[in-house]
Amino acid sequence: MIKRCPQHGFFRGERCECGSTGQLLLDETKTEQLGRLVAGGLRHFPGDLGLEMDSRGWVDLAKLGEVVKSRHRWASKELVIALVESDPKQRYEIHNDKVRARYGHSVDVELDHAENELPKLYYGASEEEADRILEIGLKSASQRYVHLSTTPQKAWHVATFRTGNPKIIQVDAANAQKEGVKMMTVNEDIVISEMIPSRFLEILATKDILKN
Structure with missing residues (x-):
């Protein structure tokens, strides 16, 4: 209400x-x-x-x-x-x-939020999705931008709505941005991004996800 x-x-x-x-x-x-x-x-x-x-x-x-x-x-x-x-x-x-x-578009827009300043970002996926993402890169199938989380814990929480045991992909945002990948801060939880090549992605170990 x-x-x-x-x-x-x-x-x-x-x-x-x-x-x-x-x-x-x-x-x-x-x-x-x-x-x-x-x-x-x-x-x-x-x-x-x-x-x-x-x-x-x-x-x-x-x-x-x-x-x-x-x-x-x-x-x-x-x-x-x-x-x-x-x-x-x-x-x-x-x-x-x-x-x-501020985010979530399926229509074609060019948003102009502030540039992301975090060196690492995170994305949660099922095991099958994670394997494919590591092969072809990370892009959204239905939205204009990929939605990334600012911490592994937030990525885990979001992903649990889609899969029971998510894999968390860590994004090397700093180097991706240096090579021209556009990433923008939406709020303290979400960063949106253009397609991210696989060379900037890796699976995060479970012990690192569970850290505070």
């Missing part, structure tokens, strides 16, 4: 960090409905919703507000803003009356 605290603004859950129960804006069902529609418009099919997206992934916030209102009578531009600002995964951003997804 999404609520609004009079002091701290929009938040998810029962209480704001200050303890306020806040004003209910969207229940869980409506939050999910709005989230799916916004994700579709900003990541996957903007044209189908009548949205014009520029090369950096930005669309007009007011127009998106009109689109969600046309699909759900209870929706509005304000609720889109509430969804964005309260999102714990920081999936979206608003700037100068424009809104975009």
Whole structure:
């Protein structure tokens, strides 16, 4: 659910960090409905919703507000803003009356986030997937960019949603970037990347994954 605290603004859950129960804006069902529609418009099919997206992934916030209102009578531009600002995964951003997804695109965009500064990054995969990745390199089958984790533990956590016993691939990000592979920081958990050649990849030992 999404609520609004009079002091701290929009938040998810029962209480704001200050303890306020806040004003209910969207229940869980409506939050999910709005989230799916916004994700579709900003990541996957903007044209189908009548949205014009520029090369950096930005669309007009007011127009998106009109689109969600046309699909759900209870929706509005304000609720889109509430969804964005309260999102714990920081999936979206608003700037100068424009809104975009920070990552997760299947449409062709050229994002302009800050360059990654971490020397090592991580990707979780099944054993079969890992073997193939080490042969042909790491690229996304369905999204514009590969999504990498900033720690092996985070990569492990993400991968467990897809496979029971993931292998963690360590990416030599520093040298890959020196050779022209574009990598950008989305947030403290995620870095997105162009295709990464196999020479920059290796399987991380289990003992290293389990370190703090």
